[in-house]
Amino acid sequence: xxxxxxxxxxxxxxxxxxxxxVERHALVARRIARAALLDPHDADDAVQDxxxxxxxxxxxxxxxxxFAPWFLRIVVNAAADLRRRRGVxxxxxxxxxxxDPGPSPELSTDRALLRERLDVALRTLPERHRIAVVxxxxxxxxxxxxxGMLGVPEGTIRSDVFHARRxxxxxxGTSEERT
Amino acid sequence: MIHETNEFFSGRDDALGAELRxxxxxxxxxxxxxxxxxxxxxxxxxxxxxxxxxxxxxxLAAAALxxxxxxxxxxxxxxxxxxxxxxxxxxxxxxxxxxGDYAAPGGAVVLASFAE
Numbered sequence: 071x072x073x074x075x076x077x078x079x080x081x082x083x084x085x086x087x088x089x090x091x092v093e094r095h096a097l098v099a100r101r102i103a104r105a106a107l108l109d110p111h112d113a114d115d116a117v118q119d120x121x122x123x124x125x126x127x128x129x130x131x132x133x134x135x136x137f138a139p140w141f142l143r144i145v146v147n148a149a150a151d152l153r154r155r156r157g158v159x160x161x162x163x164x165x166x167x168x169x170d171p172g173p174s175p176e177l178s179t180d181r182a183l184l185r186e187r188l189d190v191a192l193r194t195l196p197e198r199h200r201i202a203v204v205x206x207x208x209x210x211x212x213x214x215x216x217x218g219m220l221g222v223p224e225g226t227i228r229s230d231v232f233h234a235r236r237x238x239x240x241x242x243g244t245s246e247e248r249t
Numbered sequence: 250m251i252h253e254t255n256e257f258f259s260g261r262d263d264a265l266g267a268e269l270r271x272x273x274x275x276x277x278x279x280x281x282x283x284x285x286x287x288x289x290x291x292x293x294x295x296x297x298x299x300x301x302x303x304x305x306x307x308x309l310a311a312a313a314l315x316x317x318x319x320x321x322x323x324x325x326x327x328x329x330x331x332x333x334x335x336x337x338x339x340x341x342x343x344x345x346x347x348x349g350d351y352a353a354p355g356g357a358v359v360l361a362s363f364a365e
Contacts, residue, residue, distance in 0.1 A: 085293025093286035100281060101273040114281065118288055125292045188272050204273065207266035235262060242268065 073137035081128050088128070092121050095138050098209055099145045105204040106149040106197055112156070113149070120148035139211070143219040146201060184242065191241035195234055202227050203234035 071087075073094070079087035096117065103113035103120075124131075124144050131140050192200055198220060205211045205219070206227075213231070217224040275281070 080293070083293070085290045088293045089286040089290035092289035093282045096282040096285040097274075097278050099285075100275075100278070101270065104273045105269075110275065117285060121285060121289050122292050125289065184268075185272055188268060192272075203265075204269050207262045208269040208273070210261060210266075235265060238265060238269075242265075 074133045077128070077131055077133055077137055080125075081131070081133075088125060091137060092124070092141075095141050098138065099142060101208065102142055102201060102204060103145055103149050105192070105200045106146060107153060108193060108200075112152055116149040116152045117145060119152065120145040123148060139215050139219050142205075143221075146219060187241045188238065191238050195237055196230075198222070199230045199234040199237075202230035203238065206231045207235070 071090075073091060076087045076091040076094075080091060099117045099120065100113060103116040104110060107113050107116060120141070124141055127144070131137065195203075201220065202216055205216045206213065211219075213224050213227045217227045220227065
């Protein structure tokens with residue numbers, strides 16, 4: 071069943087259809103929320119808040135358009151609301167000590183080090199840059215779609231992705247010249 | 250190879266994207282997706298219940314008002330009133346007639362009873 075069909079059934083009050091729809095997009099939503107908040111627990115709370123909000127506003131969803139961008143926009147807004155509510159935390163700052171869960175058995179030392187450097191690099195980026203580069207490079211959304219989700223001009227998103235890539239590649243030690 | 254300055258117009262960086270996905274992925278992702286399905290379904294059910302509750306409220310208020318009216322009528326000894334016992338027809342007819350005859354309490358009295 072397509073997203074549009076599930077959304078149509080959900081709009082008619084089918085809770086199971088809404089559950090399927092959310093399950094289908096939960097992991098993308100979780101990654102975007104993590105990119106925004108840099109805290110796994112807060113990110114999960116934001117996705118949950120977004121789910122409630124999406125249900126309440128389902129009548130505003132245009133079934134002719136893809137569901138994911140509509141839902142992710144709500145997720146981004148929920149993350150922003152959560153940050154405002156919990157205001158004391160500043161995730162845009164580089165922490166003095168990066169929490170180190172310890173390398174998993176399956177990760178080599180190099181791999182663990184790479185992930186730690188990526189974590190530090192993400193924390194140095196402004197929130198919108200993080201969201202933009204994750205949406206674009208990790209999730210495959212186009213610049214225009216991201217611009218719509220974040221409510222900024224497409225050129226701004228292009229610039230955000232460009233600067234985020236440059237910063238991330240610098241810490242990952244990869245070339246700045248790549249296709 | 251595309252120079253950095255042309256990157257504004259380029260597509261995805263798949264290698265960087267894969268690193269980011271791996272970094273933002275958790276071992277419990279499958280469990281999270283299943284939990285969110287439950288949360289979403291519960292949210293929908295809760296909302297449906299809220300709607301029912303909203304619709305039920307006027308019905309409950311009307312029933313309470315009817316009980317008040319009938320209670321007041323019985324309390325005033327109207328049951329012994331020969332005029333009242335003379336009501337003919339179905340119980341529904343009787344209720345309509347009673348409701349027409351009875352001097353309903355003022356709005357303030359009804360609201361006060363609800364507040365209690």
